[in-house]
Amino acid sequence: MPLYEYRCDGCEHQFEIQQKLADAPLKKCPECGKQKLAKVISATLFQLKGGGWYKDLYSSPKSGSPESGSKLSGDEKIEKALKKSDAAEKTESKTETKTESTTSDVKKKSKAA
Numbered sequence: 001m002p003l004y005e006y007r008c009d010g011c012e013h014q015f016e017i018q019q020k021l022a023d024a025p026l027k028k029c030p031e032c033g034k035q036k037l038a039k040v041i042s043a044t045l046f047q048l049k050g051g052g053w054y055k056d057l058y059s060s061p062k063s064g065s066p067e068s069g070s071k072l073s074g075d076e077k078i079e080k081a082l083k084k085s086d087a088a089e090k091t092e093s094k095t096e097t098k099t100e101s102t103t104s105d106v107k108k109k110s111k112a113a
Contacts, residue, residue, distance in 0.1 A: 005042050010034040 002021060007014040008029035017026070027035050 005040040006037045007040045009036040009038060
């Protein structure tokens, strides 16, 4: 169940409470009884810990891969991945063009025969 933080605008009382997602937000302050409660947006304590997790949402490279020792920032990793995908697309495009030209050559030769 999520933990919500509330603050009373009347008496400044602040507290946390566990509620279901479907539960309606609280309105009445337990300290002063006024209808001035508001949810407070606070930092989450949820963290992924252990081998393989980074704060920038990228998992670590597999051990033994050539990149396992590199210390690149998140932006550098993205740029590197984009370059790899661009290179793969170019290679795919060249292969498709060669296949198309080979196919058209075969069709021309079969028509000539």
